[in-house]
Amino acid sequence: MNMEKVVFAFFIVFALTLNFGFVLGDISNPVHHNVYELYAAIVVSIIATVLKFGDRTHLGAVLLATSLVADLQLFAAAVIWAIVEQISETGLRPHDMAAIVSLAGGAVLANVTSVVLLVTETVMVRR
């Protein structure tokens, strides 16, 4: 067992599960979407990205790219949330929530790709 592989896979899968958990629920209902979960999803996603740095294989490059996409989507979601809550006077309306969740939903897709690639590689190795 390789400790590096454990940590690597842990963060990639964790990023997906957190992200998925945040998206789960009615898209425009703020009650269904926990801000702490989004925060955790962002932190884990960034850590996953850093872990993917420096792998010069083709697969490594694609993994890094999917991770960067997920980061970008989650950041956008967080920025919108912050703007809506702090800067605009309106507060969090259902359609704002829908925008945040749909951005996070896009990130789920990127994270799924990451996990699929990871699983594929693991199956190919057969060790």
Next chain:
Amino acid sequence: MNNIIFVLLRRLHSPLIVLICVYAVSILGFVLIPGMDDQGRPWRMDFFHAFYFVSYMGTTIGFGEIPYPFTDAQRMWAVVSIYATVVAWLYGIGAMFSALQNKAFQELLTINTFRRRIRRLHGPFYLICGYGDTGSMLVKALTEAGMQAVVVEINEERINALELEDLNTYVPGLRADASKPEMLRLAGLELEQCIGVVALTNHDRVNLQIAITSKLLNPGQLTIARAETDDAYQNIQSFGTEQIINPFKTFAGRLAMALHAPGMYLLYEWLTSVPHETLTEPLYPKRGKWVLCGFGRFGKSVYERLQEEWSDVRVIEAEPEITGAPEDVVVGRGTEARTLMEAGIQDAVGIVAGTNDDGNNLSILMTARQLNQDLFMVARQNSRSNDAIFEATHVDLIMRRGSIIAHKIFALIQSPLLDVFLNLAKEHENDWANEVVSRLSGVLQEEPPVTWELDITAQDAPALHRAVTAGERLSVRDLYRDPRYRDESLSCFPLLLRRGVEDILLPDDAVELKKGDRLLFAGQASARYMMEWIRGNQNVLSYILTGEEHPSGYLWRLFYARRKEPGGSG
């Protein structure tokens, strides 16, 4: 560039993750710990404010406690966070600097810069492997002749020397092992612009490797290799390397030539000179008894050559058993008067100081001069750095190994026909060489001759090629008429005419030219530029051939044709 970022990022894995974790925990702490607003109501920091606060706290900017003054619990957490974030930053920045200063990383940086510079080179270049005495002279000669070079050298000091050298054009240098094909590829071996590879390292094995790599990766290019042993010589020759140079043999051969055929030596020296040198003066070595100091690889070659001409050669050698010196050898270094006397320096006509130690060679010559004023003195100079002291001794002939080989390679690169000419010339007598030299000195001024090729092909000489194809009679003489006044000659003359497999030395003026002929000219550099006119300009050529200036414009040509018709003349 890509590589550099990836390598840097891989080295910064752990500091980055530590930094992210510390930030994440600090932010989360501020969000979770209850606070109080200005009216004393319970208040929770949201993620936006927590991120804002941690960001300026972690970078120790410190704007204060906002938006409301902190509670004690929040302050306690802030204390923990301050230390954690500062330590994480210091760790991260420290790791980055050490990664940047890492030797391997620095090397990667230089390799990247080098690769970029090679890619930026426009036009053809030569790849020189080994920047010792020979390599540095060759590079200097090449750049002065307006050609580009790239250097690969294993020794860092010499690469630094290259960077400090005052050269006409920029010569990129890489500190790398030239025996590794990867490094040669990095230096542009496979590029189309790389028209030649010169392997001049000190090791035959490395030179062999370079020659093989060059022949396999870029078969079309010229390959010149140095080989010190016969074994390596034949090995390198076996896969079609164009030129292989044995430094000791070439060097000894040239010295022997200087002594027994001074005219031929002068011809060689002149024709293989590099730009901006002064013309070598003719030598007048005497016949009689010679003393040879040093019987190493060089000494042996000299001894063999000298024995063919002068039977009476005495050898002085410090270790006769190891080197296998002849029986009448005088044991010693030759630096002391006793050994020189024993070798009979008083009734000798010349001395060759041929050891591989410059200091000893100088000492031998100084001692010998005291014993016999009239000696013809030949010094072997091993290192280029001793130029000044050797010049100061005013001996008759200084043989510099690096210089002879660099000159030879330079000549090969300049015009392949020159090598053919010199090999053919070797079969002639000294008197013949003297005639060529006197003919050369007739067209030269202070500068040594330049040599160039003229091919009667559509690419090289379009005007000439067209004329010959049209069936006009062109003789060798026409090629070096002065385009300004045809009865005068340009200050040059043809050395060689190559027609198919036939080589004609010093072709006669009357020889008629045919398509595909290749000629080698020697003379002043200015003559070469004037000849460009004859090569490419049809009007100049027709003046050369007929002595008449033909109208070049379409209208004037029509006009002239009309005028000539009624008169019927011209």
